[in-house]
Each structure stands twice: as C-alpha cells, then as structure tokens.
Amino acid sequence: DVKVTQSSRYLVKRTGEKVFLECVQDMDHENMFWYRQDPGLGLRLIYFSYDVKMKEKGDIPEGYSVSREKKERFSLILESASTNQTSMYLCASSLDTGGAQYFGPGTRLTVL
Amino acid sequence: GESVGLHLPTLSVQEGDNSIINCAYSNSASDYFIWYKQESGKGPQFIIDIRSNMDKRQGQRVTVLLNKTVKHLSLQIAATQPGDSAVYFCAERPGYSTLTFGKGTMLLVSP
Numbered sequence: 001d002v003k004v005t006q007s008s009r010y011l012v013k014r015t016g017e018k019v020f021l022e023c024v025q026d027m028d029h030e031n032m033f034w035y036r037q038d039p040g041l042g043l044r045l046i047y048f049s050y051d052v053k054m055k056e057k058g059d060i061p062e063g064y065s066v067s068r069e070k071k072e073r074f075s076l077i078l079e080s081a082s083t084n085q086t087s088m089y090l091c092a093s094s095l096d097t098g099g100a101q102y103f104g105p106g107t108r109l110t111v112l
Numbered sequence: 113g114e115s116v117g118l119h120l121p122t123l124s125v126q127e128g129d130n131s132i133i134n135c136a137y138s139n140s141a142s143d144y145f146i147w148y149k150q151e152s153g154k155g156p157q158f159i160i161d162i163r164s165n166m167d168k169r170q171g172q173r174v175t176v177l178l179n180k181t182v183k184h185l186s187l188q189i190a191a192t193q194p195g196d197s198a199v200y201f202c203a204e205r206p207g208y209s210t211l212t213f214g215k216g217t218m219l220l221v222s223p
Contacts, residue, residue, distance in 0.1 A: 004155075033210070040119035042201070042215040043156075090155055098205040100146055103155035 003027070004104035006091050012110045019078040021107050023091030031094045032074035033101060034058075034066060036087040043090065049074055050097055081111045120199060122218045131189040133217050135202035140183060142204040146211065147176060147187045151198045159187070159200075189219075197221045 007022035025032065033048040035058075045058030049068040063085060067075045074093075078085055088108050092101035125131050137145065143164040148156040162169045162176045162185075169176050175188040185202050201216030 031210075040215070043213040045210070048210060092155075097210055098144065098208065100158055100161055101203075101211060102158060103148075105155045106153075 004091055004093055004102055006089075006104040006107050008107050009105060010108050010110075012112065013078075013081050014112055015082060017078075017081050017111075019081050019109065019111075021076040021078075021089055021091075021109070023074045023076070023093075023104055024072055025074075025091075025093035025102070026072065027093065027095070027102070028071065029093035029095050029102075030071075031097050031099075031101075032068065033092040033094075034064075034074065034076045035090045035092065036060070036085075037090055037106075038087050046076065081109075083111050085109065086111045120216050120218045122220060124220045124222065125192050127192060127194060127221055127223050129192050131187075131192045131196070131219060131221075133187045133189075133200045133219060135185040135187075135214050135217075137183050137185055137202065137204045137214070138212075139204060139206035140180075141207045143207065144205040145176070145178060145185050146203040147174075147185075148201055148203065148213075149196075149198045150201070150216070156201070192219075192221050194221045194223055 004025045034046045035043045044060050047066040049055045065077045088106050090106045091104040094101045146161040147159045150156040160171045167178050173190045177186045199216040199218050202214045203211040
C-alpha cells in the first residue's frame with residue numbers, strides 16, 4: 001500500500017511566521033503534489049514536483065514555495081504566514097504525472 | 113475549523129440502500145477518471161478508476177459508469193453502510209496533464 005505521511009495533523013502559527021509542512025512518501029513515486037482544501041472550493045493545486053529539484057506552479061502558488069531535495073520528501077513553505085492561509089493542506093504522490101494520486105492525512109493549519 | 117463537507121450537495125440514504133453519486137466532468141479530452149472518498153478529518157482515499165475506453169468498471173460493492181457522450185461519471189455503492197458516510201469526489205485527467213478534481217458530494221447514511 002502507498003503510504004504518504006505529513007509531519008503534523010494540526011498546526012497553529014502566528015501571522016508573519018515562516019511555516020514548513022513536510023510530506024514523505026514510501027512508494028518511490030516520481031510526482032508529488034501540494035493542495036489546499038477549503039469548504040466550497042474543493043482541492044486547489046499549489047505546486048507539484050515531477051522529479052527531484054523540479055517544481056511546477058499550480059493554480060494558487062502565491063505566498064508559497066516548495067522544496068524537493070530527495071525523491072521521497074516534498075516540503076511546502078509559507079514564507080510569511082497570513083490569516084488567509086488558514087486551511088487544510090494535503091500532500092499527494094503519484095507514479096505518473098497524470099496517474100492516480102495517493103493522499104496523506106492532511107495538516108490543518110490555523111494562522112492567528 | 114470548517115468541515116470540507118460544508119456547502120456541498122448532499123445525498124441521504126438508509127443503510128442497505130444502493131447509492132448513486134454523480135459527477136459531470138468538464139473536458140471532452142479527459143481519458144482517465146478516478147473516484148475518491150474523504151472521511152471527516154482525513155485525506156482523500158482512492159476508490160476506483162476507469163479509463164475512457166471503458167464504460168463500466170466494478171470493484172468491491174462499487175461500480176463506476178462512464179458516459180462520454182454527455183460527459184458524465186457515476187459511482188454506485190451497493191448495500192450502503194454507515195461507514196460509507198463521507199464526501200465523494202471525482203477526478204479527471206484532461207489529456208497529458210495532472211488530475212483536476214470536482215468539489216464533491218456528501219453521502220450521509222442513516223442506520
């Protein structure tokens with residue numbers, strides 16, 4: 001079974017803080033994704049990575065950056081957290097770029 | 113925080129009934145489709161997929177039907193159980209691209 005883990009289930013940060021969200025997958029998948037999920041808006045793609053050190057912007061990259069130094073690990077960085085970044089953040093991985101994605105449990109981030 | 117299920121269309125069924133959840137997809141070039149289940153407070157879970165060269169695929173208690181003519185996908189759950197209560201959403205792959213996701217339908221199963 002594919003296992004995708006995320007570093008925290010719940011996180012509370014203050015406005016202006018730098019926030020790191022970590023994601024690890026154990027299936028040697030090439031592709032990894034970061035989404036945010038908000039009521040009424042569904043899943044929105046922030047960034048994805050198709051290889052180590054490679055990244056592509058998704059639909060809503062503003063205010064976020066990513067890092068992929070190792071194949072199994074994909075980090076999402078909020079350089080200066082703002083209240084409108086309060087959300088559920090979901091990481092996913094897939095073998096192929098357009099293939100089935102397997103999700104982690106999510107991190108519910110609250111920015112005060 | 114707010115539940116992902118807020119603002120979603122809801123289907124309420126009795127335990128033991130069959131459920132049908134529908135999804136209208138947007139891109140006629142989409143060639144691959146997936147249904148996901150998301151329980152409250154958890155990440156989405158892969159249920160079943162189907163390629164565009166098929167019109168039906170069956171899994172354990174679930175069947176996915178694809179009608180490319182009207183760009184419609186449905187998920188049928190047989191003998192629905194309380195544990196099936198969740199948000200269900202479809203995903204499509206528009207050609208050589210990443211998946212795009214629908215907003216979902218909340219399924220509520222009463223004992």
